[in-house]
Amino acid sequence: MGRDAAAILGIVSASQIAYTRAGSNLALNPPLTPAFGPKHYSLLYVYFSDTCILKPTITLTYGFGLDPGNAADRKAWEAG
Numbered sequence: 001m002g003r004d005a006a007a008i009l010g011i012v013s014a015s016q017i018a019y020t021r022a023g024s025n026l027a028l029n030p031p032l033t034p035a036f037g038p039k040h041y042s043l044l045y046v047y048f049s050d051t052c053i054l055k056p057t058i059t060l061t062y063g064f065g066l067d068p069g070n071a072a073d074r075k076a077w078e079a080g
Contacts, residue, residue, distance in 0.1 A: 020029045049063030 018035065019031065019080055020033050020035050021027060022029050047063065047067040048065075049061065052060045052062075054060055
C-alpha cells in the first residue's frame with residue numbers, strides 16, 4: 001500500500017519516537033524513556049444511581065455519590 005493511500009485511509013505507515021531531555025544541560029535521554037514519572041493518587045469515587053418507573057408517564061431517578069478525596073489531592077490530580 002502506498003504512502004498516499006495509507007494517509008487517505010488513516011493508516012499509520014511510519015512510526016515516530018519522542019526523545020526526552022534531562023539535566024541542566026538538557027542531554028538527550030535514551031530512546032523509549034518515559035516523558036513523565038509515575039503519578040499515584042489515592043482517590044476513591046463511588047457513585048450509585050437507580051431509576052424507578054412509578055407510572056408509564058412518571059419516572060423517578062435518584063442517586064448517591066461518595067467522594068472522600070481531599071482538596072489537595074483533587075488539585076494535584078486536575079493539574080495532571
